[in-house]
Amino acid sequence: MDAVILQILNGLDKGSAYALIALGLTLIFGTLGVVNFAHGALFMLGAFCAVTLSKIFTISYETIDPVRKDFLGNPLKVETPYIFDWFGPDVGTAMIEWSVPLAILFSIPIMILVGLSMERGLIKYFYKRPHADQILVTFGLAIVLQEIIKYFYGANPIPTPAPPALTGSADFGVLLGFDAGSIIYPYWRLVYFVFAAVIIGGVFAFLRYTTFGMVVRAGMADRETVGLLGINIDKRFTIMFALAACVAGLAGVMYTPINSPNYHMGMDFLVLSFVVVVVGGMGSLEGAVAAGFLLGVLESFASMGEIVSLLPGINQIIIYLVAIIILLTRPRGLMGRKGVMEE
Amino acid sequence: MAKFNPGFSRRGLLKASAVAGVGLAAPTVFSSKAYAYTNEPKGGTVTLGFNVPQSGPYADEGADELRAYELAVEHLNGGGDGGMMNTFSSKALKGNGILGKKVEYVTGDTQTKSDAARASAKSMIEKDGAIMITGGSSSGVAVAVQGLCQEAGVIFMAGLTHSNDTTGKDKKANGFRHFFNSYMSGAALAPVLGKAYGTDRKAYHLTADYNWGYTTEEAVRSSTEAMGWETVGAVKTPLAQTDFSSYITPVLQSDADVLVLNHYGGNMVNSLTNAVQFGLRDRVVNGKNFEIVVPLYSRLMAKGAGANVKGIFGSTNWHWSLTDDGSKEFVKSFGTKYGFPPSQAAHTCYVQALLYADAVERAGSFNPCAVVEALEGFEFDGMGNGPTLYRADDHQCFKDVLVVKGKENPTSEFDLLEIVEITPVAQVTYAPDHPQVAGGSLGKCNPGA
Numbered sequence: 001m002d003a004v005i006l007q008i009l010n011g012l013d014k015g016s017a018y019a020l021i022a023l024g025l026t027l028i029f030g031t032l033g034v035v036n037f038a039h040g041a042l043f044m045l046g047a048f049c050a051v052t053l054s055k056i057f058t059i060s061y062e063t064i065d066p067v068r069k070d071f072l073g074n075p076l077k078v079e080t081p082y083i084f085d086w087f088g089p090d091v092g093t094a095m096i097e098w099s100v101p102l103a104i105l106f107s108i109p110i111m112i113l114v115g116l117s118m119e120r121g122l123i124k125y126f127y128k129r130p131h132a133d134q135i136l137v138t139f140g141l142a143i144v145l146q147e148i149i150k151y152f153y154g155a156n157p158i159p160t161p162a163p164p165a166l167t168g169s170a171d172f173g174v175l176l177g178f179d180a181g182s183i184i185y186p187y188w189r190l191v192y193f194v195f196a197a198v199i200i201g202g203v204f205a206f207l208r209y210t211t212f213g214m215v216v217r218a219g220m221a222d223r224e225t226v227g228l229l230g231i232n233i234d235k236r237f238t239i240m241f242a243l244a245a246c247v248a249g250l251a252g253v254m255y256t257p258i259n260s261p262n263y264h265m266g267m268d269f270l271v272l273s274f275v276v277v278v279v280g281g282m283g284s285l286e287g288a289v290a291a292g293f294l295l296g297v298l299e300s301f302a303s304m305g306e307i308v309s310l311l312p313g314i315n316q317i318i319i320y321l322v323a324i325i326i327l328l329t330r331p332r333g334l335m336g337r338k339g340v341m342e343e
Numbered sequence: 344m345a346k347f348n349p350g351f352s353r354r355g356l357l358k359a360s361a362v363a364g365v366g367l368a369a370p371t372v373f374s375s376k377a378y379a380y381t382n383e384p385k386g387g388t389v390t391l392g393f394n395v396p397q398s399g400p401y402a403d404e405g406a407d408e409l410r411a412y413e414l415a416v417e418h419l420n421g422g423g424d425g426g427m428m429n430t431f432s433s434k435a436l437k438g439n440g441i442l443g444k445k446v447e448y449v450t451g452d453t454q455t456k457s458d459a460a461r462a463s464a465k466s467m468i469e470k471d472g473a474i475m476i477t478g479g480s481s482s483g484v485a486v487a488v489q490g491l492c493q494e495a496g497v498i499f500m501a502g503l504t505h506s507n508d509t510t511g512k513d514k515k516a517n518g519f520r521h522f523f524n525s526y527m528s529g530a531a532l533a534p535v536l537g538k539a540y541g542t543d544r545k546a547y548h549l550t551a552d553y554n555w556g557y558t559t560e561e562a563v564r565s566s567t568e569a570m571g572w573e574t575v576g577a578v579k580t581p582l583a584q585t586d587f588s589s590y591i592t593p594v595l596q597s598d599a600d601v602l603v604l605n606h607y608g609g610n611m612v613n614s615l616t617n618a619v620q621f622g623l624r625d626r627v628v629n630g631k632n633f634e635i636v637v638p639l640y641s642r643l644m645a646k647g648a649g650a651n652v653k654g655i656f657g658s659t660n661w662h663w664s665l666t667d668d669g670s671k672e673f674v675k676s677f678g679t680k681y682g683f684p685p686s687q688a689a690h691t692c693y694v695q696a697l698l699y700a701d702a703v704e705r706a707g708s709f710n711p712c713a714v715v716e717a718l719e720g721f722e723f724d725g726m727g728n729g730p731t732l733y734r735a736d737d738h739q740c741f742k743d744v745l746v747v748k749g750k751e752n753p754t755s756e757f758d759l760l761e762i763v764e765i766t767p768v769a770q771v772t773y774a775p776d777h778p779q780v781a782g783g784s785l786g787k788c789n790p791g792a
Contacts, residue, residue, distance in 0.1 A: 006592040014586055071663060071684045071757065072675060155402035157612045159649025169622035184595055186620040189588070258620070259585055259613045260647050264400060268585045303589035305578055315589075316581050 002173060002182040007300045009172075013189040013258070015296025016196030017043075020251035021269055022276040022288035023200060024244035030220045030283040031237040034123055035134050040270030041142040042245045045114060046252025047261035048149055049107035051158050054099040057083055057092075098163045103253045108246055115245025119238050142266065150263040157260035162188040167257075188257050195254050199247060200289055206243075207285070216240055220283070275323050281336025291334055295319050380710045381496035381791030382472045389444040389709065391416070391696070392473030394464050394488060395502065397452040400609050401480040404643055404688045408478050408502055409450060410681055411689035415696035418676070419446045426676035427697060430669040430725035435704035442703060453479055457487035464488045468495050474709055475500060477695050480688060482506030482555045489518035496791015498711050500695035503660075503688040505607075505639050507558040510739035512782030517711055517789055519718055519738045521698065522691045523771070525555070526779050528638045528658040529562030531744040531766035533570050536656060540601065540634050542571035547599035549590055549614060551606050552579040559605040559638050561779060567603075575599050580610070587614040591621045600628040603636045611637060612647035619651040640747055642686045645759040652749030652759060659745045661690040661727050662762055670727040684757050694726045698733075712788040729768065736775035738785065744771050 021043055028036045060079035068076040084092040095102065122141065126134045161167065166187045173182035207213035219226045219233040226233045252261075259265070276295055280287030301307060302318035314321075326333065384390070393412045396405035417423045421438035428436050440446050449471040451463025460479065467473040476492050477500035479485050485504035492499035493515040501509060501520040505528070510520045536544075546567060550556040556579070564574050576597050580590055591614075594602055602623060606614045618624075618635055626633035640657035663674045663684035673693065677685040685693070698718065706713035719735035728742035747760040773780065 003592070003596050006595070007589060010588045010592060013588070068754070070755070072678045076754070150398075150402065155398075155400055156643050157609055157647035159616075159647060159651075161649060167620075168625075169620065181626060182595065184622050184626075186622070188620065258617075260616060260649070262400070262609060262647075264609075265585070268583070300589040305576065305593045308578065 002176075002178045003304065004301075005172070005176065006183050006185070007304060008297055009183075009185050009189075011297030011300035012193050012293065013296075014300060015293035016193050017251055017255055017269060017292075018273055018276045018296050019289045019292025020196050020199060021248055021273040022280065022292050023203060023285060024248045025273055025277050026280070026283060026285050026288040027203075027240055027244040027247075029277070030285070031216060031240045032119075032123070032127065034126065035131050035138070036123070037135050037139040037270065038118065038142040038145065039138075039244075039248055040266030040268075040273065041145040042111065042114065042248035042266070043252040043255075043269055044149065044261070044263065044266030045145065046107050046111060046249030047160075047256045047265060048153065048252075049110055049249060050100050050103035050160050050253045050256045051153065051261055053103040053106045054096065054160060057081060057096045057099055100160060100162060100253065100256055104250060107249050107253050111246040111249030112242045114249070115242035116238065118245065119241040123241070124238075142270070146263045146266070153263065155263060157262040159260045160256035162191075162257035166191055192254050192258065196251070199250060203243070203247065204285065212236065212239075272319060275319055279323050279326050279333050281333030284333065284335040287333055287335030294334075295322065298322055378792040379790070380712075382468065382474045383792070384444055384472075384474060384709055387444055388447045389441055390471055390473050391446060391448045391699075392451060392464065392467035392471065392476040393448055393478050393692075394451040394453050394460060394467065394476050395478040395692075396455045396480050396484075397450070399453075399455045401455045404480045404503065404641070404686065405453070405478075407643075407686045407689040408480070408692040411677065411685060411693035412448065412478070412696055414677055414680060415693045415700075416446050416448055419697070419700050423680070424672075424676055427669050427673050427693065427726055430672050431697060431701065432724040433701050433705065435701050436697065437704075441700045442707070442709065446700070449473060453481070453484050453488075455481045455484060457483050460484040460488050461491045464491050465495070468492075468497055473497065475699050477699070478502040478692055479504060482509055483553065485509050485520075486513045486554075489513065489515050493517045493786070493789055496711055496789045498699060498714050500699050502692050502695070503641075505559070506555040507562065507780045508554055508783075510737045511558075511780035514737050514739075514783050514785050516715060516738075516785040516787055519695070519698075519733065519740075521695050521740045523658075523660045523742075523744050524739065524780075525558040525562040525638070526773055526777070527562075527744050527771040528559065529564075529566035530771045530773075531658050531746050531764075532563065532636070532638060532656065533566035534766075534770075535746045535764055536567065536572075536601075536636060537570045539656065541631070544572045544601050544631070544634075545575045545597075545599045545629065546572050546601040546603055546636075547575055547594050547597055548577040548603045548605055549587065549594075550577060550579050551582055551610050553582055555607065556605045558779070560603075563603055563605065563636075563638050565779065572601070580606070580614070582610065584610065585613055587617040588621065590614070591617050591623070594618075594623065595621065595626075598628060600631045601634045601636060603638065605638060607639055607641075608644060609647070611639075611644050615648045615651050615655070624654075640760060641688065642757065642759060643688075645749060646756060653751050655749045656763065657747055657749075657760075659747050659760065660687045662687065662745055662747060662760060663690075663757070664762060665727060665745075667727060667729070669725045673727060690727060697726070698723070711790045715788040729765075731768075734775070736785075737780065741768050741772050743768050 025039050058081050060081045062077045065076045065078045070076045169184045169186045174180050276291045280291030303315040395408040418426045449467050453460035464476045475498045479502040482504040485501045489499045499518040507525045548560050550560040604614050623633050637657040640659045645652045702714045702717035706717040718733050721733045724730045731742035744766045746764040748763045750761045
């Protein structure tokens, strides 16, 4: 039983990332009708916002330590971050240690700007083009973004740890009446799950309870009619693109302590996120979130030793297998709307 | 009576036969005289092909390999401070190129994909006239390119490749490996692990699901089980896996007290990070502290995993903190030119370039078969790993192996590993027909042309 609980917990944090990316993909598809293959790259850009802020905090000046030597036997150059001088060593250290949570604030304007630039500068020219063209151009854009990041940050993963107060793990075994140490779960993954729930809840609340959100939902249902009412729906959809970019970016920022970010991390999530969107139902925000968590948990269970020994290789195909079954039984996905992606 | 008229005369037939005979013989005649072997250098230069990952996940490692090759070319042509040429036991290299020909080079991008690596090596051989191909950061790539070089008739000096198979069942007469292998990692690590953690341990292996992962798991299992450890679990993980949490949690459920991560590159960075996140290093199982082992370390991986590597044992081919004369010369040359110490990938590539050049000088010919003869059974020193043998049976270098540990208090971003033990070569030497490397055969050297 404790193993089952552990795999559910594992699936929740993985599902959180899938759900956040799939939510953004669905927002863009539902509003603009664009299949955005650059969405994984936005997740990656968010992660590198955290890396960048960490690097900004550690911009240093050099002093020579005549006692210690470097690898060539020369006096060692000691680097001291400027923020140590500006704010004192204690505050400076805390800023560096808390750079990932602080990067949430740092990344929001950047991701909104990136989203607006992408939509206005490139994607708007592909609204009336076939989906194949949209996929090609956004996939190309993803590769360009990846290569830019690789040029500046290299190909190696960059460690971006969580604040010391949030490292370590909680022992749920004791809390739930199992043996101590039987259900261990890292604090940061809990933070990630809660953060994802807050963002998802925020997006849904925004769409449901604000006038802006209601207009957007109306536009998603019937764009032409909303336009005929004199509402500039295109402008609102552009803002929604920026919001979706921001959601993907925030998912990336908070993911950095889980796995060291590298330029390719967006691609690792992209394909699975599209499967999540299709399983959830094209255009369905609720479906994207539900499918994200469902597939995350299923993937986690499929990796259990007992399951793999019974069905070798199941861990690598489970998501696609479930996608096939769901699409055969429910062609529109779990919560797909009639008329979306249908002739 | 009708007269038989074949349409050509006897004289015409003889003429045609003579022309056809010359025509058929021509390729053999010209090739045997004009090209004794593939890409025989005719002018004042010789071209080497550096096939390294310039894109993809190992691009940083590939960049370091390329830096090392450029340094080697500089030294071979008489530039710089000469680096390891000053300490190399063989004195055949004079700093005037190779056999008096200036060394030039072309580069290819393996992308750490076998087909791309073969295509770039083929292009360098056929279009650029490369006489030797070297480099790479993957065993899959090494085996693929080695096979191509064997067919094409050029020498392949492998870069970073650790699988037993490169000089085991996939060995080729035209291929040579300086880097150590999985067997050697297992043989070097086991005694150190036994000393540090005891001989009564239960190990759980997570293994990357490809050739290198299998040979590394086999080597570490075999050497640790021989000293008394029990293997309680071994699970293969997909190569594309990024989050290993679902593979780590079964470890928590088992009674294992050691986790062996047979992962490399991004896999290792992520699996180690995940294992530490799940508090494995804080656990006490069977009355013992839980431990993690990473059989193959690289500095770039250690950098990616950050503080998570502290105190974790692994093995490595070479480390810049070695204090022998050869290592010091190389670190000085590389560090002065590039501003930071070289990685083990850079070291093995630099050494391979020099070893090839030296073999050509000693053989007095670029002919691959002469080079093979010069390298087989070649004993040398002064290249950073102590006395070394290029064994004739499998073209594998036998030398000391380093057991390292993640440093507790690093002084810089390069100072991440500390040497725990230099395992003597005798301890990591195995018979050519050892079960872990058995199969395959070198075959005959192919000069091509």
